[in-house]
Amino acid sequence: MTENLLNELEPTPTDAPKRGIGMGGIVLLVGVVAVAAVFGLALIDRNAGQPTSGPAPDFTLTTLDGQDVRLSDLRGQVVVINFWASWCVPCRDEAPALQAVWERYRDRGVVLLGVAWTDTERNARAFIDEFSQNYPNGLDLGTRIGELYGITGVPETFVIDQQGQVVGFYPIALQQDQLAAVIESVLAGGGGT
Amino acid sequence: MLAEIGLVTIFLAFVAAVYATGAAVLGGQRGSERLVISARNAAIAVFPLLLIATAAMLIALIQQQYQLTYVASVTDPATPLFYRITALWGAQKGSLLFWSVLMSAFTAAAIAMNWRSNHRLMPYVIAYSSAVMAFFIGLVFFFEHPFDRWWWVNSPEGIRAIESMFIPAGAITPPYEWLATEKAHGLNPLLRHFGMIIHPPMLYLGFVGFTIPFAFAMAALASGDLSTNWIKATRRWTLISWIFLTLGLILGGRWAYDVLGWGGYWGWDPVENAAFLPWLIGTAFLHSVMMQEKRGILKVWNMFLVIGTFSAVMFGTFATRSGLIDSVHAFARSPVGMPMFLFWAAITLISIGLILYRWNRGELKDEHQYFDFSQRGNLKVLFSREVLFVFNNIVFVALFVVIFWGSFGAPVITELFLGEEITLGSQYFLQVTPPLFAVMYILMGIAPLSAWGVTSMVRLGRSLVVPLILTAVFMIVFVLGGMASPLALFAYFIVSLAGFVALYEIYRGAAARRTSLNEDWLTALRAVFGRNRRRYGGYIVHLGVTVVGIGVIGSTMFQQETTRTLGRGEVMDFGNYSMRYDHFTEAIAEDGRQMEIADVTVFQQGQEVARLRPRFDVYPDMPMTIAGAHSTLEADYYVLLSGWVEQGRLATFKVYINPLVNLIWWGSLILMLGTFIAAWPAQQVEYTPARAPVAARRQEASA
Amino acid sequence: MKMATNQRIAGIRWGARLCARIVIVWAFCIWVVQLSIASAQEPITTPEPGAVVDTSAVSDDAVNAVAASLYCPVCENIPLDVCPTEACIQWREEIRIQLAEGQSEQQIITNFVDRYGDRVVGVPEDPLLRGLSLITPWLIGAVVLVAGVSILIRWRRGQRGTLATTTGTVSTLDDEASYRARLESDLIKRR
Structure with missing residues (x-):
């Protein structure tokens, strides 16, 4: 736009009425197309939403015990990723169910990963102690994992099969039998519901 | 049915x-x-x-x-x-x-x-x-x-409820009780406010109104009738849309001030900015259109501004309704995003293509040279009204660019290419916009005194004397009032100079009539406004913008805030106010929200000045803080109830003192008045380009 | 005609070179700003977890002073000091604890950015992003100003040149008669 003001300030030669599209015009058009392209791509990116099927984005979670857990290292096991936060009320309802599911399936090739999203370390530890959770749980530093999975709120749960494919996505607080049913079905090779 | x-x-x-x-x-x-x-x-x-x-x-x-x-x-x-x-x-x-x-x-x-x-x-x-x-x-x-409806359809698993525009086969209308209890949700509580009731319609009127200037500009480009006809036909439509847009922005600010509970009126939120962006270009257009009408110049530029305004409206609509940005004001993610984006991109590209086409055919050539440098002395030309108007346009466009970059450009680019979500907030905008607003006010002070073509420095200086003296007096009042910040004094100086120039110009117009035609002040003033509604209406708008500016400077630079926890009957001192916490009430409103209300009494110099009831409303899923405010021209004493324990044995209050904030609302009223004067149909013939030189000469003579 | 084409190509080349230079200056400025910010940043100290600190000495105003420069990580663009949600109350409590531990405002902000990303501050802390966000608008402004002034000067020179040969044609400004005549002829042409 500024480019154009500059161009306009230049006197137009009276003897050359047809100049073809000049430099200013080209720069302007290219600029507008570029701006439009950026916003178009951004919109597509935004609307892409959450990875509810296909390969699960890989990440490394540093647990509160200081261990690094890499999602791709868990290939061959069913992985349940639960995003939660200590300030979230439904997460409190869900916490005992998750611990129960963990206790029931931990020896059957199922890993439960807790990802504390936008939480403070102090509050997250207090929450884990309160519900005596002992599955791998870590903070999502810089909300990078949350961004990979397009988190819009908590709790949100993803179920990933033995091949590393997302087979279930639940943006709600899960009941124990609900989650158990999903895991059973994935273990049986039937995928999520 | x-x-x-x-x-x-x-x-x-x-x-x-x-x-x-x-x-x-x-x-x-x-x-x-x-x-x-x-x-x-x-x-x-x-x-x-x-x-x-x-x-x-x-x-x-x-x-x-x-x-x-x-x-x-x-x-x-x-x-x-x-x-x-x-x-x-x-x-x-x-x-x-x-x-x-x-x-x-x-x-x-x-x-x-x-x-x-x-x-x-x-x-x-x-x-x-x-x-x-x-x-x-x-x-x-x-x-x-x-007009989609809920339907009940029988299926093997029992009755299913589905949403559909048409009646699905074998569907029945669900019973009222089910609909009312299962499906009906109340309106978003934040939207239940007076400002929110008029604010969207005003904003929409402003936005859709710009379709008309756009259609006329495009018609001129498409038909090849590039005379000033389209400009004349659209000027009033532009002004009307501008009034609505301005009113919408102001009411939006008022809504935020009353309901969002953060003591401010403008949060530099992307959605607020999306509505401000077309305002900036529209305002630039309202100024530069005078150049085309009176001097037949800046034709291409005006086309860009009209189309830019509409494009900005479409962009804002797209950005806020598609889920492109997150904001308290934004609509949820929606399928209209892509069509809106494509429409915006298509409209913008087609328009620019058309301008370039006409321009290259030499059809948008100006009827004048811009700056008549044949006169001796650059300063004279530099201070001509044309040059000052070009600067004015550069400032508005620069404001547009930095605000656009901050609200949309930078966040979108970093998220897309660097994978990093960022927010540019008031810290950014308060760094980059104040210098530009300062230049805007300086231009507002000088430009009305300049003349077309060349401005004699001596004359310009002479006509600045009285406003400068008035401003100086005003500044002395401020300093005596205890203001010590040189930055604030400078800001007040340039802002009030613009206002005094506007006032002085109105006075001079009336005074000239009074002496030459022997009219009394009232008749002279009325005649001055009647003769040239647009010019003097414009001065009133400038005056309004000055008053708004003073309010903005005061409430931005000198806002004070504190948070205190008080027991019942306890008194806190803050600024030159004291506040006593009296009662605490819990209530349930008819729409089901739980309200926690604190009663406080505000004193000044031992005198009771106001009883306020700051409130904390809890809807099932959303808390809301409703401020209690004691408003005077000098300042607002703005109280929020931010917490409490044990049925209000202790209550925590967040208190703001917002100096001069009411000038923003009063200034807005002046601004509205001025716009109405400028937009009111004149009885006499409109200015035509052919008369421009006469007008310019008259201007020169009077300057 | 050929000359015109050559001129146009030369013009485009000139424009491309100018654009390239501006981009280089832009990148350089961002780089310099990035370096200066990066060197100025304090090392992050992680607090001892688990230790209970006495927060009673930290006033609400002190907490809000820090919170005002932060944004709520889960609500949209709401400053942390005024956000009424449960999550924000917890974050303010976290600020209070960190203040009680003796951390500076900058340390707390850096800590928040590490945990919740750059979107919790009004201007990104990350040097590269900060440079990009702050330099770009000023650079655009500078380019507009320099280009505007240079074109004014260049144009003025050009006008002096034409003035010598075609005296009189330029100063039609106040010549109402000729102005009107031209307008009339324009109108006739359009009819």
Whole structure:
């Protein structure tokens, strides 16, 4: 736009009425197309939403015990990723169910990963102690994992099969039998519901 | 029944708009008057059709027909009548319908009123405005249908509820009790405020109004009739849209101040900025259009500004309604994102392409040189009104660029290419915009005193003497009042100088008449305004902007805040106020929200000045803090209840003192008044370019 | 005609070179700003977890002073000091604890950015992003100003040149008669 003001300030030669599209015009058009392209791509990116099927984005979670857990290292096991936060009320309802599911399936090739999203370390530890959770749980530093999975709120749960494919996505607080049913079905090779 | 009416009328309106576009283009090409008249009738018919659809929606809202999914999504049986009506624009679907009906009203009025006076442009005006209408009605009809209904269908698993526009096979109407209890949700609590009731309609009127100048500009480009006709036809439409947009922005600020509970009125939120961006370009246009009317210059630039304003409106609509950005004001993610984006991109590219086409054919050549450097001395030319207006435009465009970059450019680019989500907040905007606003106010102070062509420095200096003295006196008052910040003094200085210049110019106009025609002050003033509404209306607008500016500086630079926890009967001192915490009440409002209310008494110099009731409302899923404020011209004492323990044994208050904040609202009223004066139809003939030199000379003589 | 084409190509080349230079200056400025910010940043100290600190000495105003420069990580664009949600109350409590531990405002902000990303501050802390966000608008402004002034000067020179040969044609400004005549002829042409 500024480019154009500059161009306009230049006197137009009276003897050359047809100049073809000049430099200013080209720069302007290219600029507008570029701006439009950026916003178009951004919109597509935004609307892409959450990875509810296909390969699960890989990440490394540093647990509160200081261990690094890499999602791709868990290939061959069913992985349940639960995003939660200590300030979230439904997460409190869900916490005992998750611990129960963990206790029931931990020896059957199922890993439960807790990802504390936008939480403070102090509050997250207090929450884990309160519900005596002992599955791998870590903070999502810089909300990078949350961004990979397009988190819009908590709790949100993803179920990933033995091949590393997302087979279930639940943006709600899960009941124990609900989650158990999903895991059973994935273990049986039937995928999520 | 209502749903069928709505469905049919929206469809007919869509057909009419599409037909009007096609017929107008054909009629314009073939020179067929019959086709153009037919297109006109179709374009005007869109308005009554959409009005019926809107009325059907309103009746459904009032009659609580929760079978309509839209009605159920914004109201519930506890919603009072008033909010049932305003629920029309409470969510995406209804607001798009409302937007379309406003747009069709503007279009119908513009076509009817300019049918004779701008006959040559008409086919293209109809084509462009109908195309824009068709797009929005299409969005309503195909993507965000407001007349979808709930149906019960028998299936093997039992009864299923489905949403559908048409009656599915074998479906029955669900019983009222089920709809009212299961499906009806109340309106978003943040939207239940007076400011929120007028603010969206005003903003929408402003936005859709800019369709008219856009259609005229495009018509001029498409038809090749590039004289100043289109400018003259659109000036008033632009002003009217500008009034609504300004009012919408101000009411939005007032709403934020009263309801959002953060002690401020402008949060530099992307959605607020999205509405501010077209305002900036529109304001630049209102200034530079004078250059074209009076001097026949800056034609290409004006085209860019008109199209830029409309493009900014479309961009803002797209950005806030598509889920591109997150904001308290934004609509949820929605399927209209892509179509809106494509429409915005297409409109912008087509317009710029057309301008370049005409420009390259040499058809947008100016009738004058810009700056008459044949006179000796650069300063004279540098201070000519033309140059100052160009600077004014550069400042507005620069403001546009930095605000656009901060709200959309930087966040989108970093997220897309660097994978990092960032927010640019007030820390950014308060770094980059103040210098530009300062230049804007300085120009506002000088430009009205300058003359077309060249400005004699001596004359300019002489006419600045009185305003400068007045400003100096004003500054001394400020310093004696205890203000010690040099930055604030500088800010107040340039802002008030602009105001005094405007006042002084009005005074000079009246004084000249009084002495030469022996009129009394009142008659002279009235005559001055009557003779040149636009110029003197403009000065009143400048005065309003000055008052707003003083309010903004005061409330931004000198805001004080504190948070204290008080027991019942305890008194806190803050600023030159004291506040006593009296009572605590818990109540449940009729719409089901839990309210915690604190009663406080505010004292100044031992005298009781106000009793306030700051409130904390809890809706099932959303807390809201409603401030109590004691407003005087000097400052607002603004109290929020931010916490409490044990039924209010202790209550925590967040208190703000916002100096001069009320000047913003008063200044806005002055600004409105000025715009009305400028937009009011003049009895005499409009200025024509041919008369411009005379006007310029008169200007020179009086300067 | 050929000369015109050559001129146009030369013009485009000139424009491309100018654009390239501006981009280089832009990148350089961002780089310099990035370096200066990066070197100025304090090392992050992680607090001892688990230790209970006495927060009673930290006033609400002190907490809000820090919170005002932060944004709520889960609500949209709401400053942390005024956000009423449960999550924000917890974050303010976290600020209070960190203040009680003796951390500076900058340390707390850095800590928040590490945990919740750059979107919790009004201007990104990350040097590269900060440079990009702050330099770009100023650079655009500078380019507009420099280009505007240079064109004014260049144009003025050009005008002096034409003035010598075609005296009189330029100063039609106040010549109402000739102005009107031209307007009339324009109108006739358009008819």
